[in-house]
């Protein structure tokens with residue numbers, strides 16, 4: 001009888017199978033190198049038919065499957081366990097754009113397409129695909145959909161869930177569900193595609209999707225605004241939405257400590273103002289009209305805010321280079337923070353109206369418990385999503401500090417729950433927050449999730465140990 005690996009090799013060919021330990025290694029750990037697994041093999045199918053055959057073979061032998069895209073996820077959801085029995089099913093070879101329909105404003109793409117490539121493909125067709133995040137050069141659309149990725153344009157265009165019209169999915173049985181419809185209206189029962197979006201590979205393998213396209217903006221404006229408090233930033237958001245409406249594309253908050261980390265670790269960055277302020281907002285506006293319209297709009301809005309003393313200073317980018325320089329102050333924060341050593345990360349969402357209360361009360365509670373913590377608070381304020389990260393006090397070794405992770409998580413996540421928030425806004429649960437979520441979701445909601453999982457994956461072979 002053929003071995004399981006020989007059977008897989010017969011399906012995907014030599015180009016689709018990796019078993020040598022040194023070649024398997026990059027697929028066996030996560031981006032942050034927090035989890036390291038030991039897969040039986042890495043399987044890289046080149047078509048939906050191959051995915052279906054591989055999944056069928058796994059179902060027959062009850063082999064667990066860990067789907068993987070660009071492997072940039074931040075909660076260990078694409079990392080196999082250490083048993084040596086699970087396979088990593090990497091979709092990167094399925095990277096064709098199957099069709100673009102500019103009249104329907106859709107494109108049909110395979111799961112392994114890198115996000116940046118899809119942004120370029122859309123632009124070449126005179127359209128915008130708006131999903132945008134710092135990992136866009138290596139994350140893949142199958143991973144983006146499976147994590148319901150957010151990023152920096154959610155305020156205007158929504159997260160990944162809102163950018164999809166149809167899906168093709170290989171179910172845990174190996175059957176292929178062709179749901180590749182390009183319809184904006186389709187009320188014919190349950191919206192099945194939404195089950196697989198944000199499921200972190202626990203219900204099936206996404207092989208292709210129909211994505212929404214939007215008009216390509218012809219002008220944009222970028223501004224950095226200095227503020228006294230996060231409360232003032234929330235007030236500015238309200239004002240900006242009133243004045244600029246849907247032109248407001250991104251609205252990001254970062255503290256002066258975040259700025260200092262970026263300036264320290266990235267030599268070619270510069271502070272936006274001659275003096276420093278407690279907090280900053282980065283605003284991005286875009287418009288399908290060309291010309292100076294959006295810049296004039298944002299300038300007059302900020303002038304009024306300055307006159308009323310609601311903001312402390314503002315700078316509107318005067319060139320493309322300056323706009324990129326402003327954005328790098330926000331985008332380099334995660335990496336700058338990584339250079340400082342380990343820290344305790346939180347990816348939380350709170351109703352926007354309660355976000356400044358969250359920051360004030362949680363900062364105070366952490367200070368009472370630990371004293372001297374350095375808060376790396378930044379994120380997508382326009383979506384109510386903060387990356388509320390906690391760094392060791394000066395003089396405390398980061399490696400020792402992270403031993404307090406469970407206690408600090410408890411303070412932060414309980415505070416989130418009190419204010420009606422979520423402990424995972426955009427990164428997902430994976431293995432990182434699988435146990436933590438048990439404390440914050442109701443037993444009924446968790447049981448509904450388990451029932452869905454059992455119905456679709458009765459053998460439990462799809463990404464076991466993640467989410468639930």
Ligand code: FAD
Pocket residue numbers: 031066067068069070071072073074077078091111132133134135138139140141142143144145146147148149150151152199200201202204205206207334426427463466
């Ligand atoms: P992977 O990491 O490979 O997989 C993620 C999950 O999806 C796993 O559960 C995996 O099993 C599953 N999966 C992958 N492909 C499939 C498939 N075809 N079918 C079924 N399941 C599948 N995330 C945000 O939301 N917003 C941000 O702003 C953001 N910024 C980031 C910045 C940096 C520097 C980094 C490193 C990460 C950031 N992330 C962000 C997290 C990450 O990039 C996203 O979660 C991204 O969507 C993951 O895509 P991926 O292809 O790398 O997926």
Ligand code: ZN
Pocket residue numbers: 150151379380387426
């Ligand atoms: Zn983010």
